[in-house]
Amino acid sequence: MTGLTGAYVPGTSPLHRLPAGAKLGGLAAACTVLVLLGSPAALAGAAAAVAGLYALARVGVAAAWAQVRPVRWFAVALFALQWFTVGVEGAAVTTLRVVLAVALAGLVTITTRTSDMLATLERCLAPARFVGLDPFRVSLLLSLTIRSVPVLTGLAARVREAQRARGVERSLRAFAVPLVVGALRHADALGEALSARGLDD
Amino acid sequence: MIEFADVHVRLGSRDVLRGITACLPERRVGVVGANGSGKSTLARLINGLALPTSGSVTVLGLDTRRHAAKIRRGVGFLFTDPDAQIVMPTVAEDVAFSLRRKRLPREEVERRVAEVLARYGLAGHADHPAHHLSGGQKQLLALCSVMVLEPDVLVMDEPTTLLDLRHSRQVADLLREMPQQVVVVSHDLPLLAGFDRVLVLDEGRVVADGTPDEAIAHYRKIMS
Ligand SMILES: Nc1ncnc2c1ncn2[C@@H]1O[C@H](COP(=O)(O)OP(=O)(O)O)[C@@H](O)[C@H]1O
Numbered sequence: 001m002t003g004l005t006g007a008y009v010p011g012t013s014p015l016h017r018l019p020a021g022a023k024l025g026g027l028a029a030a031c032t033v034l035v036l037l038g039s040p041a042a043l044a045g046a047a048a049a050v051a052g053l054y055a056l057a058r059v060g061v062a063a064a065w066a067q068v069r070p071v072r073w074f075a076v077a078l079f080a081l082q083w084f085t086v087g088v089e090g091a092a093v094t095t096l097r098v099v100l101a102v103a104l105a106g107l108v109t110i111t112t113r114t115s116d117m118l119a120t121l122e123r124c125l126a127p128a129r130f131v132g133l134d135p136f137r138v139s140l141l142l143s144l145t146i147r148s149v150p151v152l153t154g155l156a157a158r159v160r161e162a163q164r165a166r167g168v169e170r171s172l173r174a175f176a177v178p179l180v181v182g183a184l185r186h187a188d189a190l191g192e193a194l195s196a197r198g199l200d201d
Numbered sequence: 202m203i204e205f206a207d208v209h210v211r212l213g214s215r216d217v218l219r220g221i222t223a224c225l226p227e228r229r230v231g232v233v234g235a236n237g238s239g240k241s242t243l244a245r246l247i248n249g250l251a252l253p254t255s256g257s258v259t260v261l262g263l264d265t266r267r268h269a270a271k272i273r274r275g276v277g278f279l280f281t282d283p284d285a286q287i288v289m290p291t292v293a294e295d296v297a298f299s300l301r302r303k304r305l306p307r308e309e310v311e312r313r314v315a316e317v318l319a320r321y322g323l324a325g326h327a328d329h330p331a332h333h334l335s336g337g338q339k340q341l342l343a344l345c346s347v348m349v350l351e352p353d354v355l356v357m358d359e360p361t362t363l364l365d366l367r368h369s370r371q372v373a374d375l376l377r378e379m380p381q382q383v384v385v386v387s388h389d390l391p392l393l394a395g396f397d398r399v400l401v402l403d404e405g406r407v408v409a410d411g412t413p414d415e416a417i418a419h420y421r422k423i424m425s
């Protein structure tokens with residue numbers, strides 16, 4: 001499971017039950033605190049606290065690692081660079097800040113359904129109604145985008161397979177044209193399905 | 202009750218349907234015909250996704266041209282490709298999405314979602330990402346998202362074309378249990394066995410109309 005779509009890990013922990021708005025607010029507050037913490041000892045404490053939160057969420061080590069895995073090389077590079085410029089202590093502080101912030105954001109994603117996140121977003125956007133922005137449309141657009149990632153990935157894989165089956169290994173045009181046509185057809189069908197589900201009134 | 206009164210549909214420069222007149226009170230109605238004969242267009246007329254160029258379509262006592270929004274609330278539509286119908290990332294979220302305009306309390310939404318997922322054998326997949334389901338399971342999810350709204354009429358456009366035999370049979374079995382009026386467009390002839398009435402379309406016209414045996418015999422004849 002990668003990226004946004006497979007991130008939610010079902011559960012009944014206190015963190016799962018907390019409203020999405022509270023978690024997002026908490027995340028913002030925690031990131032502010034991370035920036036304010038200056039000593040390696042304080043950040044080590046923060047790391048323990050983050051580990052404690054993961055334990056509280058009971059999502060398993062694999063899911064936790066999946067959250068920070070994407071930034072592992074970035075963290076290594078950051079640490080090395082900082083070591084040269086501000087010394088090992090400063091390097092540890094900066095790197096821990098980044099990794100912990102990512103881990104905390106990941107924890108929110110793991111314990112919150114996309115639909116709850118979007119519902120919160122919709123509520124936050126409610127004032128935007130006055131400037132003509134429909135919060136429901138914004139959140140629908142986001143869910144469709146999230147949902148379309150695996151659909152288009154699957155489409156791209158099928159197009160590549162079809163090209164290979166015909167002996168075309170590398171041709172941008174032979175790949176792009178059917179992919180774009182397929183994507184447009186998907187968008188058309190999706191629009192029609194949304195109408196059928198009563199979303200255009 | 203679905204009523205077509207001398208319906209013509211012209212798309213671009215093509216006469217897709219040329220004078221369909223039919224009154225369909227039966228609970229199970231099938232539609233067969235060659236590719237391009239106008240079946241999908243006929244199906245889409247029933248919930249107002251397509252509108253007649255001339256003539257009229259009446260569903261649940263309402264003219265589709267004037268009451269499209271209301272009719273869509275009463276007519277569920279299942280498309281061939283489930284991927285195009287699933288709009289939310291996970292199974293339970295997609296079903297819940299259908300209910301959002303009803304503004305029900307959260308517990309009630311969860312109860313209805315769980316109930317419909319259990320009925321169609323997806324209870325264990327509630328929190329799974331939709332893209333992890335098999336094609337057959339995706340079609341069942343699309344069906345759940347339609348059925349959770351308890352429509353009065355259900356229209357299906359080739360619902361089993363992309364499914365394996367086991368899932369096709371499952372859809373056929375589920376169909377038999379549904380209390381609603383159901384209109385199915387399909388090349389899956391076994392699916393239509395036991396239907397009350399089957400129409401055969403050819404080049405935008407109804408060329409046969411009767412029991413499944415009669416209609417399918419006629420269909421085989423024009424296809425050979
Ligand atoms: N938007 C459109 N514009 C022009 N022609 C169309 C359009 N949609 C469908 N058609 C044509 O109408 C005919 C009937 O289409 P359809 O109802 O999808 O048939 P079927 O489902 O029986 O294959 C086809 O020949 C198709 O190419």
Ligand SMILES: [Mg+2]
Pocket residue numbers: 240241242358
């Ligand atoms: Mg069709």
